[in-house]
Amino acid sequence: MAAVRPFFLLLLLLLLPFSLSLPENEALLALKTSLSNPQSLSSWVPNQNPCAAKWVGVICFNNIITSLHLVNLGLSGPIDVDSLLSIPSLRSLSFVNNNFSGPIPPLNKLGALKALYLAGNQFSGPIPQDFFSHLASLKKVWLSHNKFSGPIPNSLTGLRFLTELHLENNDFSGPIPDFKQDIKSLDMSNNKLQGQIPPSMSRFDAKAFSNNQALCGKPLPKECEAPPASGSSQGSALGMKVVILVVLAVLVAVVFMLVKSKRQREDDFSVMSRENNSEEVVQVHVPSSDHGSNRGGSEGSRKESSKKGSSRSGTGDLVMVNDEKGVFGLPDLMKAAAEVLGNGGLGSAYKAAMANGLSVVVKRMREMNKVSRDIFDAEMRRFGRLRNPNILTPLAYHYRREEKLFVTEYMPKGSLLYVLHGDRGSSHADLNWPIRLNIVKGIAQGLGFIYTEFSTEELPHGNLKSSNVLLGDNYEPLLSDFAFHPLINPNYAVQTMFAYKTPDYVTYQRVSQKTDVYCLGIIILEIITGKFPSQYHSNGKGGTDVVQWVFTAISERREVECIDPELTSNHANSVNQMLQLLQVGAACTESNPDQRLSMKEAIRRIEEVQV
Numbered sequence: 197m198a199a200v201r202p203f204f205l206l207l208l209l210l211l212l213p214f215s216l217s218l219p220e221n222e223a224l225l226a227l228k229t230s231l232s233n234p235q236s237l238s239s240w241v242p243n244q245n246p247c248a249a250k251w252v253g254v255i256c257f258n259n260i261i262t263s264l265h266l267v268n269l270g271l272s273g274p275i276d277v278d279s280l281l282s283i284p285s286l287r288s289l290s291f292v293n294n295n296f297s298g299p300i301p302p303l304n305k306l307g308a309l310k311a312l313y314l315a316g317n318q319f320s321g322p323i324p325q326d327f328f329s330h331l332a333s334l335k336k337v338w339l340s341h342n343k344f345s346g347p348i349p350n351s352l353t354g355l356r357f358l359t360e361l362h363l364e365n366n367d368f369s370g371p372i373p374d375f376k377q378d379i380k381s382l383d384m385s386n387n388k389l390q391g392q393i394p395p396s397m398s399r400f401d402a403k404a405f406s407n408n409q410a411l412c413g414k415p416l417p418k419e420c421e422a423p424p425a426s427g428s429s430q431g432s433a434l435g436m437k438v439v440i441l442v443v444l445a446v447l448v449a450v451v452f453m454l455v456k457s458k459r460q461r462e463d464d465f466s467v468m469s470r471e472n473n474s475e476e477v478v479q480v481h482v483p484s485s486d487h488g489s490n491r492g493g494s495e496g497s498r499k500e501s502s503k504k505g506s507s508r509s510g511t512g513d514l515v516m517v518n519d520e521k522g523v524f525g526l527p528d529l530m531k532a533a534a535e536v537l538g539n540g541g542l543g544s545a546y547k548a549a550m551a552n553g554l555s556v557v558v559k560r561m562r563e564m565n566k567v568s569r570d571i572f573d574a575e576m577r578r579f580g581r582l583r584n585p586n587i588l589t590p591l592a593y594h595y596r597r598e599e600k601l602f603v604t605e606y607m608p609k610g611s612l613l614y615v616l617h618g619d620r621g622s623s624h625a626d627l628n629w630p631i632r633l634n635i636v637k638g639i640a641q642g643l644g645f646i647y648t649e650f651s652t653e654e655l656p657h658g659n660l661k662s663s664n665v666l667l668g669d670n671y672e673p674l675l676s677d678f679a680f681h682p683l684i685n686p687n688y689a690v691q692t693m694f695a696y697k698t699p700d701y702v703t704y705q706r707v708s709q710k711t712d713v714y715c716l717g718i719i720i721l722e723i724i725t726g727k728f729p730s731q732y733h734s735n736g737k738g739g740t741d742v743v744q745w746v747f748t749a750i751s752e753r754r755e756v757e758c759i760d761p762e763l764t765s766n767h768a769n770s771v772n773q774m775l776q777l778l779q780v781g782a783a784c785t786e787s788n789p790d791q792r793l794s795m796k797e798a799i800r801r802i803e804e805v806q807v
Contacts, residue, residue, distance in 0.1 A: 219282070220246065220261055220282060220283050221242070221243075221244060221245065221246050222242075222282075223279045223280065223281075223282035223283055224240055224246055224251065224254065224279070224283075225240060225242060226276055226279035227275070227276050227279045227280065228240050229276070230273060230274050230275065230276035230279070231271050231272065231273045231274075231275075232271075232272045232273030233270060233271065233272055233273070234271065235270075236252070236269040236270060236271065237251075237252060237253070237266075237269070237271075239251050239252045240252070245259075246261060247259045247260070247261065252269075253265045253266040253267070253269070255288075255751045255752065255753070257750050257751065257779075257782075260285045261283050261285055261286060262285055262286065262287050262288065262747070262750070262751045263286070263287060263288035263289070263290070263311075263751040263752075264280075264286065264288070264289050264290065265288075265290045265751075265752075266290060266291055266294070267290055267291075267292045267293055267294075268292070268293045268294070269294060270294060270295060271291065271294040271295065271296065272294065272295035272296055272297070273296075274298075274301070275291070275296065275301045275303075277301055277302050277303055277305055277306070278305070280306055281305060281306070284308065284791075285791070286306060286308065286309065287308060287309060287310045287311065287747060287751070288309070288310060288311040288313075288748070288751055289303065289306065289309060289311070289312055289313065290311075290313035291313065291314055291317065292313045292314070292315050292316050292317075292338070293315070293316035293317075294316070294317055295317065295318065296314075296317040296318065296319060297317065297318035297319065297320065298319065298320065298321075299319070299320070299321045300314070300319055300321075300323050300327065300339075300344070304327050304328065304329075304330045304331055305330075306331075307330050307331060307332070307333070308333060308787065308788060309331055309333065309334055310333050310334060310335050310336070310357075310744065310747070310787070311334070311335060311336040311748070312331075312334060312336065312337055312338070313336070313338045314338065314339050314342065315338045315339065315340040315341050315342070315362065316340075316341045316342075317341075317342055318342065318343060319339075319342040319343065319344060320342065320343035320344065320345065321343075321344065321345060321346070322344070322345055322346025322347070323339075323344060323346065323349045324349065325347070325349050325350050325351060326349070326351050327349050327351055328349055328351040328352050328354070328355060329351040329354060331355065332354075332355070332356070332703050333357065333699070333703065333787050334355050334357070334358065335355075335357045335358060335359050335360065335741070335744050336358075336359065336360040337352065337355075337358065337360065337361050337362070338360070338362045339362065339363055339366065340362040340363060340364045340365050340366070340383065341364070341365045341366075342365075342366055343366065343367060344363075344366040344367065344368060345366070345367040345368065345369065346368065346369065346370070347368065347369065347370035347371075348363065348368050348370070348372065348373055348384075348389075350373050352373065352375070353373045353374065353375055353376070353377075355377065356377065356702060357377075357741075357744075358375075358377045358379060359377070359378065359379060359380045359381070359741060359744070360379070360380060360381040360382075361375070361379055361381070361382050361383075362381070362382075362383045363383065363384050363387065364383040364384060364385045364386050364387070365385070365386045365387075366386075366387055367387060367388055368384070368387040368388065368389060369387070369388040369389060369390065370389065370390060370391075371389070371390060371391040371392075372384065372389055372391070372393055372394060372397065372405075372411075373394075374394040374396055374397070375394070375396070375397060376396050378730070382397075382400050382404045383403075383404050384404055384405055384408070385403060385404060385405060385406045385407050385408070386406070386407045386408075387407075387408050388408065388409075388410070389405070389408040389410065389411050390408075390410035390411065391410070391411065391412070391420075392411075392412055392413040392420045393405060393411060393412070393413040393414065393415070393416065395413075395414070398413070398414035398415050399415075400415060401415065402415040402416050402417070513525050513526045513594070514526050514529070514592040514593065514594050514601070514603065515573065515576070515592060515593055515594070515595070516580075516591065516592045517576050517577050517579065517580025517581075517590055517591065517592060517593065518580040518581075518589050518590060518591050518592075519591075521554055521591055521605055522552060522554055524550060524552065524554070524592070526594060528550050528551070528552070529548050529550070529556075529558065529603075531550075531551065532548040532549055532550040532551070533548070533549045534546050534547065534548045534549075534558075535547045535548075535549075537557065542559065542561055542563070542659070542677060542680065542684070542692055542693075543559050543560045543561040543562060543563075543599075544559070544560050545557055545558070545559045545560075546558045546559075546560075547606055554605075555605075555606035555608075556591060556603050556604065556605060556606055557603070557604050557605070557606050558601055558602070558603050559601070559602040559603075559604075560599055560600075560601060561599060561600045561601075561602060562598065562599045563684055563685050563688035563692075564599075564600045564680075564683050564684055564685075567682075567683055569595055572593075572595060572600070572683065573595070575682075575683060576590065576593045579679070582645075582649060584641075584642060584645040585638075585641075585672065585674075586638045586639065586641045586642030586645065586672070586673055586674060586675060587642045587645060587646065587674060587675045587676075587678065588604050588605070588607075588666060588674040588675065588676040589604075590602060590603060590604050591603045591604060591605060604676065607666040607667060607668060607674065608669070609666075609667040609668065609669070609671070610666070610667065611662060611663045611664070611665060611666055611667070612635065612662040612663075612665040612666075612667060612673065612719075612723075613661070613662035613663040613665075613732075614663075615627065615667055615671075616662065616722065616723070616726065616728075617728045626671070627671070627762075628763075628766060628767065629763050629766070629767040629770050629773075629774065629807065630807045631671050632723050632724070632763070633773070633777065633805060633807055634671070634672075635665075635667070635671060635672075635673045635723060636719075636720055636723055636777065636802055636805075637802055637803065637805075638672055638673040639665060639673050639675065639716070639719060640716075640798070640799045640802040640803065641799075642673065642674070642675040643656075643657065643660075643675070643712070643716065643795060643799065644795075644799050646675065646678050646679065647709070647795055647796075649679075650678075650679050653679060653681065653682065654681065654707065654708060654709070655681040655693075655695055655707055655708075655709070655711060655712060656678070656679060656709060656712060657675070657678040657679065657695075657712045657715070658678070658679070658680060658681040658689075658693050658694075658695045658707075658711075658712070659677045659678070659680065659681075659693045659694050659695065660675070660678075660694065660695075660712055660715035660716060660719065661694045661715060661718070661719065661732060662719055662722055662732075663732075664676050664677045664678075665719065680693075681693065681695075694715055694732075695707050695711045695712070695715065697731065698711055698714045698715065698731075699714070699787045700714060700789055703787070704789070708789060709794075709795060710789035710792050710794070711789070712795060713784050713792055713793055713794065713795050713798055714784060714785055714789075714792065716784050716795070716798060717743075717780075717781045717782070717783070717784025717785035717792075717798075718731055718742065718743070718781075718785060720777060720778075720780060720781030720784065720802075721742040721743065721746055721758075721778070721781040721782070721785065722742060724758070724759055724760065724763075724774060724777055724778050724781060725740070725742055725745070725746070725758050725759065725760055726760030726761075726762065726763075727739070727740040727742055727745075727760075728740065729741075729742045729743075730742075731743070743782075743785045745758060746758050746778065746781065746782050746785075747782060747785075750779070750782060755775060755778060755779075756771065756775065758778060759771065759774050759775070759778065770807065773805050773806060773807065776804075776805050777802070777805045780793075780798065780801045780802055780805070783798075783801075784798050
């Protein structure tokens with residue numbers, strides 16, 4: 197008997213790894229075994245690749261299981277959630293229209309899920325209030341047509357990316373939590389909900405809340421009863437509150453006017469202000485001046501001009517870091533015709549058309565006071581020495597303690613963001629498939645250069661988005677606003693740099709070079725789909741969630757629908773190449789950085805795509 201024990205222990209040790217992490221086909225077979233009537237899963241047999249064998253309900257991408265779509269299969273019994281833990285790539289789970297019953301399964305163990313569909317079953321009982329707190333990536337929740345009861349889980353309000361919520365035809369009761377996400381599809385009808393609908397949810401159609409007899413408030417026609425007044429003391433208290441609010445409003449207005457007046461006095465530019473959020477500019481008349489009348493003047497005289505200090509006390513002059521476009525000074529900018537381009541994430545921008553014919557963009561950056569003048573000068577000169585056809589090299593800078601000026605050449609075509617979305621006319625029509633592919637390849641080449649020059653930085657770019665991709669005369673892309681991360685105050689960087697709007701920071705509270713990869717993926721999907729990404733909005737409102745849209749389409753094998761119709765109609769023979777690039781964008785935007793492509797691999801795969 198003693199001789200058996202070592203063999204038994206050895207057997208346990210050999211089997212232990214398999215019990216901790218099953219291969220994906222065995223994990224699905226374990227799920228099948230847990231079900232009471234799995235006859236509809238007859239295609240699930242041992243010793244097969246679920247993707248290659250096309251098991252029913254198993255959806256794959258690049259031979260990786262991404263979704264289980266087990267719909268209308270008559271399934272019932274317990275769901276072995278632990279077996280699904282061995283499929284880390286699982287993003288969407290659907291058990292719609294089956295015969296499952298009992299409490300909601302512990303599907304919140306699958307923390308990477310983006311879509312959960314349980315509609316059309318017999319699930320019942322209350323859902324724990326914190327059930328969804330571990331599903332931070334969840335975007336779609338369909339629990340409709342079940343028998344769930346109790347209050348709506350408050351943890352649903354913490355799902356930052358929630359866009360679809362269907363709870364209709366259940367027995368949910370109690371008040372409706374205050375959902376402030378940008379939900380596109382909502383239905384809570386036919387429940388037992390009570391109280392006032394939160395004002396933030398009044399924008400939805402009344403049908404979303406119908407047949408809840410105890411609900412009131414907009415958008416329903418039933419008004420909520422006002423709480424009864426308790427006497428004159430409440431009236432006097434209310435009057436005092438009104439007085440306080442009026443006083444506070446006056447004080448805020450005074451402070452606002454003082455700040456506005458102060459900033460106007462400090463402004464170094466004479467500009468024509470107008471609302472321009474699309475970054476479109478109109479060429480303005482350049483007035484003549486003594487300084488600019490002799491365009492053929494000697495290089496020496498221009499350099500001498502650039503060395504002179506400004507006549508304004510304390511403002512100093514420009515420091516040239518790249519004189520390939522000529523030498524100019526702050527007085528040249530003071531005399532230039534200037535125009536407001538708008539406010540970007542890192543500061544306001546102006547176009548200055550100087551008398552020598554050169555137009556430049558001047559960015560005022562107020563939050564770059566993290567480093568000393570010497571360090572800032574060294575970094576700017578380092579930027580000025582960079583030479584690559586796909587990056588925008590600065591021309592000059594101006595240093596003051598409270599703000600910095602950053603001067604670059606003006607690109608008449610504007611940004612990729614504007615050309616793609618700002619004008620659906622001729623400029624957008626010019627973006628055919630060869631041009632769009634060349635733009636992506638140019639961005640990749642520019643990133644490759646930046647990643648070589650700033651290889652030790654945590655965020656070699658850090659603010660990669662289509663508004664920071666400028667287009668030259670032949671639509672060649674130039675990357676701007678790169679490598680600023682070490683120069684910007686950390687708190688301000690979190691608020692303004694696009695890297696901090698990605699899942700890397702939102703979910704994991706960290707950024708890395710993989711963050712730039714995610715931002716590259718957004719641009720690729722934006723170019724292929726032609727859609728404005730909702731990810732660019734700080735408030736999450738507007739645009740299209742291109743990541744979720746593309747991943748869902750890929751999982752359902754209808755990714756062709758994601759391609760901009762202007763591409764497919766004019767370049768039908770290149771659809772396979774478009775899909776190839778779409779898949780690169782998807783691989784760059786995996787929510788988990790560890791599952792995402794590296795920048796080197798992303799660039800390699802982009803280069804493989806041919807026109």
